[in-house]
Amino acid sequence: MSQIYEAELQTAIEAVRKASQICRSVQGRIDGEKMDKADRSPVTIADYASQAIICSTIRASFPEELIVAEEDARDLRTGECSPFLDQIVEELKAVEESPTAEQTLDWIDFGNHSGGTSRFWTLDPIDGTKGFLRKEQYAISLALIVDGEIQVAALACPNLRATDAWDNARGVIFTAVRGMGARLCPLDLPDVTPHSVRVSGTRTASAARMCESVESGHSSHDWSSRILSAIGSTSEAVRLDSQAKYGVLARGEADVYLRLPVRKDYSEKIWDHAGGVLVVEEAGGKVTDIDGNPLDFSLGTTLKSNRGVVATNGLLHDGILAAVQSSSEAPTAEA
Ligand SMILES: Nc1ncnc2c1ncn2[C@@H]1O[C@H](COP(=O)(O)O)[C@@H](OP(=O)(O)O)[C@H]1O
Ligand SMILES: [Mg+2]
Numbered sequence: 003m004s005q006i007y008e009a010e011l012q013t014a015i016e017a018v019r020k021a022s023q024i025c026r027s028v029q030g031r032i033d034g035e036k037m038d039k040a041d042r043s044p045v046t047i048a049d050y051a052s053q054a055i056i057c058s059t060i061r062a063s064f065p066e067e068l069i070v071a072e073e074d075a076r077d078l079r080t081g082e083c084s085p086f087l088d089q090i091v092e093e094l095k096a097v098e099e100s101p102t103a104e105q106t107l108d109w110i111d112f113g114n115h116s117g118g119t120s121r122f123w124t125l126d127p128i129d130g131t132k133g134f135l136r137k138e139q140y141a142i143s144l145a146l147i148v149d150g151e152i153q154v155a156a157l158a159c160p161n162l163r164a165t166d167a168w169d170n171a172r173g174v175i176f177t178a179v180r181g182m183g184a185r186l187c188p189l190d191l192p193d194v195t196p197h198s199v200r201v202s203g204t205r206t207a208s209a210a211r212m213c214e215s216v217e218s219g220h221s222s223h224d225w226s227s228r229i230l231s232a233i234g235s236t237s238e239a240v241r242l243d244s245q246a247k248y249g250v251l252a253r254g255e256a257d258v259y260l261r262l263p264v265r266k267d268y269s270e271k272i273w274d275h276a277g278g279v280l281v282v283e284e285a286g287g288k289v290t291d292i293d294g295n296p297l298d299f300s301l302g303t304t305l306k307s308n309r310g311v312v313a314t315n316g317l318l319h320d321g322i323l324a325a326v327q328s329s330s331e332a333p334t335a336e337a
């Protein structure tokens with residue numbers, strides 16, 4: 003079998019593994035400490051430390067690579083944030099030769115590219131920061147995009163359980179290379195042979211197990227409950243944070259993941275999806291927007307030509323899309 007993108011995959015796995023170690027250590031100690039960004043969304047020292055270590059790991063193996071990541075060091079460069087920056091540097095010492103504060107800022111800013119080029123990585127250093135702060139699910143999502151197509155993905159979910167075969171150990175990494183399938187291995191057992199993952203075989207819409215965001219501001223809970231009624235389901239959507247939703251869909255524990263727009267003026271960010279989308283597609287599933295169009299990762303930092311996301315095991319896709327459309331609601335301008 004061809005080993006295409008093998009070096010990129012190994013670098014991606016190494017990077018998300020190191021970042022997971024930092025995130026776990028911070029999550030164990032954190033007590034709601036966060037800064038609010040200009041859009042009032044939260045960011046923690048772990049988001050920054052994760053972005054720093056992943057960008058530095060990619061650049062160590064691939065010095066010319068462009069990286070489109072969620073965070074940037076602008077706020078940290080102001081004197082006001084220096085205690086925050088000192089803590090980030092402290093966290094990095096656990097996994098890397100002690101960097102200086104200046105190096106740390108530069109590593110974070112390796113992620114400032116705005117995409118749209120023929121080859122770039124996209125990174126969400128902590129996806130589901132709100133889940134991370136609640137000590138629930140979160141993910142570290144890294145993907146390589148070449149000519150608009152996601153080619154490599156590493157999605158770490160440090161609080162998601164592995165399977166019985168690995169004693170339900172906490173923490174997994176999903177990986178995928180286009181055309182080569184999706185795999186799963188425990189976060190803490192780097193030397194085991196990864197298992198293949200495959201979406202469910204559920205064919206009956208009324209039996210669909212659905213998952214969605216915990217945050218009703220990120221995906222309309224009201225709309226999804228109307229869709230469940232429309233397909234004759236009596237179950238409720240399971241709510242969890244982050245791209246862990248793509249992971250549970252890929253390994254057949256859910257059949258559908260819906261992200262239904264709440265506001266008209268919001269475009270989904272590429273780093274909120276790229277890693278998870280390739281994992282689901284390579285596990286045999288299907289991902290489109292709510293109009294049935296493929297997600298377009300070639301347009302910069304956002305999926306500006308798409309609205310919402312519908313991800314399924316493939317078998318249910320057309321039926322779920324029809325239900326989404328027949329129960330559609332006009333998103334409001336304000337959440
Ligand atoms: N109005 C909105 N609609 C959809 N997604 C939104 C949103 N506002 C913020 N988000 C994104 O939702 C992500 C979390 O998704 P989920 O709710 O599935 O856990 C956030 O990622 P971060 O936590 O990385 O900032 C953020 O980028
Ligand atoms: Mg964020």
Ligand SMILES: [Mg+2]
Nearest residue numbers: 126129130274
């Ligand atoms: Mg995110």
Ligand SMILES: [Mg+2]
Nearest residue numbers: 072126128129
């Ligand atoms: Mg994030």
